[in-house]
Amino acid sequence: MGLTPTRVLASFSSSQPLRFASTLLLRSQSRIFTKPPFWTMASVAVTTPAQGDGASQIAPQSTQAHTGKRPFPGGGQKGRPHKMKKKAKKTKVGEGSHEEVLMMDIQNLMAAHKISEDGAETTKEQPPLPEQGSEIEVDVVEISSTGDGLAKQKGSDRIYVVPFTVPGDTVRVKVYRHLEQEGYTVADFIEVTSPSPLRDDSRIKCKYFAKCSGCQFQMLDYSDQLRLKRDIVVKAYRNFSGLPSEVVPEILETIGSPLKYGYRTKLTPHFDGPPGARRRGNTKAWETMPPVGFTPKGSNKVMDIEECPIGTEAVNQGLKLERERLAKEHGKYTKGATILLRESTKRVPNAQIQKPLSDLTAEEAAALVPAGILPKPLAVEMSSSMTEYKSCITNHNATSTEYIDNFIFTNPAGFFFQNNNSILSPFTDYIRQHILPPSGGLANAPGAKPIRTLIDAYSGSGLFTITQSALFPGGSIGIDIAEKSIDYARKNALLNGLNEKQCSFIAADAPELFKSVKKYDPDETVVVLDPPRKGCDNSFLTQLLDFAPTRVVYVSCNVHTQARDVGFLVRGQAEAELSASTGSTGGKKNEQADDPFDVLLQNDVKTRKHKRPVRYEIESIRGFDFFPQTGHVEGVAVLNRVDS
Ligand SMILES: C[S@@+](CC[C@H](N)C(=O)[O-])C[C@H]1O[C@@H](n2cnc3c(N)ncnc32)[C@H](O)[C@@H]1O
Numbered sequence: 269m270g271l272t273p274t275r276v277l278a279s280f281s282s283s284q285p286l287r288f289a290s291t292l293l294l295r296s297q298s299r300i301f302t303k304p305p306f307w308t309m310a311s312v313a314v315t316t317p318a319q320g321d322g323a324s325q326i327a328p329q330s331t332q333a334h335t336g337k338r339p340f341p342g343g344g345q346k347g348r349p350h351k352m353k354k355k356a357k358k359t360k361v362g363e364g365s366h367e368e369v370l371m372m373d374i375q376n377l378m379a380a381h382k383i384s385e386d387g388a389e390t391t392k393e394q395p396p397l398p399e400q401g402s403e404i405e406v407d408v409v410e411i412s413s414t415g416d417g418l419a420k421q422k423g424s425d426r427i428y429v430v431p432f433t434v435p436g437d438t439v440r441v442k443v444y445r446h447l448e449q450e451g452y453t454v455a456d457f458i459e460v461t462s463p464s465p466l467r468d469d470s471r472i473k474c475k476y477f478a479k480c481s482g483c484q485f486q487m488l489d490y491s492d493q494l495r496l497k498r499d500i501v502v503k504a505y506r507n508f509s510g511l512p513s514e515v516v517p518e519i520l521e522t523i524g525s526p527l528k529y530g531y532r533t534k535l536t537p538h539f540d541g542p543p544g545a546r547r548r549g550n551t552k553a554w555e556t557m558p559p560v561g562f563t564p565k566g567s568n569k570v571m572d573i574e575e576c577p578i579g580t581e582a583v584n585q586g587l588k589l590e591r592e593r594l595a596k597e598h599g600k601y602t603k604g605a606t607i608l609l610r611e612s613t614k615r616v617p618n619a620q621i622q623k624p625l626s627d628l629t630a631e632e633a634a635a636l637v638p639a640g641i642l643p644k645p646l647a648v649e650m651s652s653s654m655t656e657y658k659s660c661i662t663n664h665n666a667t668s669t670e671y672i673d674n675f676i677f678t679n680p681a682g683f684f685f686q687n688n689n690s691i692l693s694p695f696t697d698y699i700r701q702h703i704l705p706p707s708g709g710l711a712n713a714p715g716a717k718p719i720r721t722l723i724d725a726y727s728g729s730g731l732f733t734i735t736q737s738a739l740f741p742g743g744s745i746g747i748d749i750a751e752k753s754i755d756y757a758r759k760n761a762l763l764n765g766l767n768e769k770q771c772s773f774i775a776a777d778a779p780e781l782f783k784s785v786k787k788y789d790p791d792e793t794v795v796v797l798d799p800p801r802k803g804c805d806n807s808f809l810t811q812l813l814d815f816a817p818t819r820v821v822y823v824s825c826n827v828h829t830q831a832r833d834v835g836f837l838v839r840g841q842a843e844a845e846l847s848a849s850t851g852s853t854g855g856k857k858n859e860q861a862d863d864p865f866d867v868l869l870q871n872d873v874k875t876r877k878h879k880r881p882v883r884y885e886i887e888s889i890r891g892f893d894f895f896p897q898t899g900h901v902e903g904v905a906v907l908n909r910v911d912s
Pocket residue numbers: 684685686725726727728729730731732747748749750753776777778779798799800801
């Protein structure tokens with residue numbers, strides 16, 4: 269075993285790097301501050317159960333090119349001795365993308381490991397890189413925020429990216445590719461030769477583990493998964509916010525999911541097109557049933573999946589039925605496609621249940637969950653007074669229904685709704701407890717007015733607009749670009765007994781919001797943001813700073829882009845004006861300032877002549893485990909406008 273247990277734990281909570289390493293990092297952050305890394309690269313979209321967001325009953329696969337391929341098709345380097353590069357070259361990657369996050373962790377690990385105990389930089393001669401395709405043994409020293417293990421071979425500083433491993437594991441791997449420019453190697457996991465104390469393979473519930481690319485944390489105890497996810501949030505704010513550590517509060521413990529398996533109410537398995545499907549005008553269909561499932565690690569061909577243990581029972585029954593259907597109907601498909609499996613629920617008071625499910629006719633059963641494909645829905649008795657009937661919807665235009673406490677939400681099945689229903693009650697409760705300042709609705713500043721209005725940007729079908737509405741006498745307003753989600757949001761408000769004065773919605777691009785919010789007093793308004801993974805764009809954030817609501821609650825399934833955007837709001841208008849005046853590529857003038865707050869102060873002085881620049885401070889940051897067994901975490905950051 270390469271690491272002692274103590275060392276293992278130290279590496280596991282790798283959120284405390286060496287002091288010198290963090291200095292290096294702060295320097296690079298000041299660059300991020302003055303010149304945000306607007307790098308671009310089509311990101312490698314690996315669709316896994318936990319990430320897939322396909323949205324059609326049988327949606328044709330328009331692009332099939334990148335699923336599951338290794339990131340960075342860099343050149344190889346066979347059997348030559350090499351020197352550790354002084355600095356790994358920056359790769360062009362999408363913001364907050366898997367590749368960017370991985371690269372940042374690798375660079376930090378390289379920096380930390382190049383520092384010897386006495387603080388001096390080591391430049392030791394490195395052994396030759398092993399041949400691509402050869403098998404070697406490596407020790408895993410850290411988990412990246414992407415969920416991949418980062419490992420080293422004895423006697424070498426080379427970093428190997430190995431999925432399905434945890435710190436403290438010694439594993440046999442097959443060298444897949446040396447990425448010369450990036451300075452690391454991608455390897456395939458073969459087997460564990462000496463397990464980490466953190467690993468217990470009897471915890472693994474999925475027979476496709478280490479083949480399917482999802483759910484890589486299954487060998488960990490759930491408390492370790494939560495600890496690891498807190499580390500991911502810590503690293504996100506350290507690496508992507510561009511903020512000095514003093515202004516980022518201690519990241520709070522991650523709140524766990526009530527269900528650890530069987531929680532996903534939506535799965536989107538897919539199948540490839542038949543051989544020749546990519547040829548123009550192809551008319552040849554599948555002659556046999558194609559593999560239906562997800563994309564495995566290191567391949568772009570779909571692997572056959574019969575069940576997915578993180579999916580709910582209804583969704584897994586739906587998968588079984590869809591597979592049976594495809595076994596008969598595969599001859600209709602000349603292209604690949606994605607299958608939508610979305611759970612839908614209907615609550616029925618027990619007093620209204622006339623007969624047991626087994627005695628219902630097909631029509632009576634269909635009436636319980638109208639769009640569901642299960643011949644009879646699954647009955648789950650919630651309490652002595654209520655039973656839930658669950659089925660699975662495959663038509664993305666059909667209506668799915670979910671409950672959160674006593675709230676009811678209907679949605680077009682193929683549109684966005686949170687995928688883990690089990691956590692939505694504690695989660696919306698947490699938002700309810702934090703959406704107003706701790707002082708009971710009064711913002712921090714002396715003489716502050718009570719908050720009366722909620723603006724829910726990126727509202728979808730009204731999750732926050734509706735569940736938080738009772739706290740806002742001035743009303744709650746949701747905005748979303750998806751017209752269909754907004755149609756349903758309006759219906760949902762009515763279903764939950766809320767009139768238009770209490771709860772209203774706008775279908776528009778989020779930056780348009782600011783045209784219609786002028787009538788609201790920013791001193792009495794809180795804005796909730798819940799954008800897609802890529803985060804908010806500059807125009808939105810700049811307008812948000814101009815509007816200057818007294819409080820902001822930022823929810824995100826990508827803590828890296830969240831950290832970037834929170835950094836922007838904390839630096840505030842001075843920074844926004846500066847980047848607008850110098851252009852998004854950043855100016856030389858900016859690059860000279862090393863400390864972000866020097867820049868802020870310089871600009872504070874400049875801007876204060878005509879108005880006080882708006883900026884925010886962070887009250888709290890906490891992760892929620894919406895996606896147990898995977899490396900994903902949902903972040904909630906609460907911000908207050910700085911008024912002093
Ligand atoms: C992560 S979802 C959050 C939805 C909702 N808050 C919820 O939890 O159910 C992000 C939402 O942003 C919407 N969206 C994406 N781009 C947008 C834009 N430019 N303007 C407004 N909404 C947008 C999507 O339609 C989606 O409903």
